[in-house]
Amino acid sequence: MRPRHDDGVRVITFENVSKIYEPNIKGLENVSVHIERGEFCFLVGHSGSGKSTFIRLLLKEFEPNEGSITVAGRNLQRMRRSALPYHRRNIGCVFQDFKLLPNKTVADNVAYSLRVTGQAARSIRRKVPEILQLVGLGDKMYNYPDELSAGQQQRVSVARAFVNHPSLLVADEPTGNLDPDTSVGIMQLLYRINRTGTTVLMATHDREMVDKMRKRVIALEDGCVIRDEDKGLYR
């Protein structure tokens, strides 16, 4: 088991969390996980082991049946509904299916998460090209998502997740739809984001990637944490 760094600042705390879907499907069972600020962390496991459930609990898409979840010092069970949007703004998310808006340009897709936070149009105009440059899509600003390759679309989605500079970035199988080379590109992007001090939590099936990165690995099986080690392997 992984030693605890109790001196660090915790970004994510799962304390004996269980989630049971209706009617009686186990999502997570008695999961306790702590993730410190600035960590890069893989969440691995077979299909159906509960990785997405973990991430959706983190986003407070639904409540756990038992246990408590704290994100950035805020207890999600005690959080009021009206505070939920502000909680979400603090977390950038990337998904396997990109979740881009097909009828908005790349720039507008990225600008979206800035608009939502009520940022001024001027700062939006400044930040969007900046971040698109960073993910290597400076020349695709006015293209629509379906004019981009899958890897490029995922870059847009990473840009959107990071443009707010959230303290936590979660990615649910961001490379699941991509070929190995493109996956490496996305992986490097996430790594660079992590280097800026952002905590990154990434659920993945990608054995090769996990083994190459040698970062912390939390392995789930059947809703339970079966392994949690620093510089771990997929196994």
Place this chain on the structure above:
Amino acid sequence: MPFRFFFNEAVNSLVRNWVMSIAAIVTVLVSMFILGVGTFIFINLQTATKAVKGKLEIELFIDSSASPEEIDRLGEQIDAMPEVRELRFISKDDAMEIMRERLKGSEEMLEAVSGNPLPASYQIVLKEPEKIEAVASSLYGDPIVDKTVRSTLADEMDSSDNYMVVSQGEGIKFDQKTYLRIDEEILRVSGDPQGDRVPVMRGQSGTETAPHTASATIYKVDGIKTGGETTERVLVATKYLLAGGSGFVALLAVASVLLISNTIRLSIFARRREVEIMRLVGATNSFIRWPFIIEGMTTGMLGATGALGLVLLVEYFFVKNVVTQMPFLGAETVPLLWLVGLIVGGGILLGSIGSSLALRRFLRI
């Protein structure tokens, strides 16, 4: 709030969903059009009934042999009646004065009249015009009420023409002899029995044709004259029209709200992915809702603006064609600001009600 962003989102969605949008816009248009035209009709009926109501007076012509005491007694008796709102006494001299005023420019007619043939009268205004017949008949039997006076029905004449108008409400009545004399005088002055100045006066029942000219009709009223029946009918008709019109507009308003609500529901459905993403990136509920509300309001406003244009057109043609043909209708147009407020405000209101309905039912956040 980034209003421009919301507005763009709303318009995009409106255009993307154009079939439903147009259906909703047309419904709003029809309902607001009917509301507008209804208001136009109503306002005109109001002015018309107000004018008629003003004439809803009983004139009691007093026999010239009555003593001042008798006249006072009758006055007090009338004043004591609970139905009476207003009572005026017009003396013979007052009547003559009013007559003179009326005939300004053709005073020569009065020269044909020797002395003051005009009777004194009481003018009675009632609280409820519906009671007019009852009150009139209760006063009819009074001994000093002159039952020989003949009068004309002023409602059917037009003061703007050069008729010798013997108008109700102004205390000018002639006994038959005087009337005929003045009538003859007019004939003499105009020199043309078929000419403009020949008074054409029609009465209701009991009509008598004056002996000297086929076109002059005088009717006998036995000293009391009321504008009862027609007015009553107009009042009742107005009431029904108002009720029916309001009901119809309400029905159409409900239809508009439901259609707008359905349009917004479809656009929520079309944008459910977008809504999901908005939630994920931390949009507040109001941020998510605004574009839909604006979409509904825009739908309402577009329909209302169309309706406003149509109503103005109807008013224009009505005033231009109908009123110039029949000037006595004297159509009044609804004040523009009112109309804009009523129709456009109504349209926007329908739109926002429709979209909030849809949001409440289909966008539970």
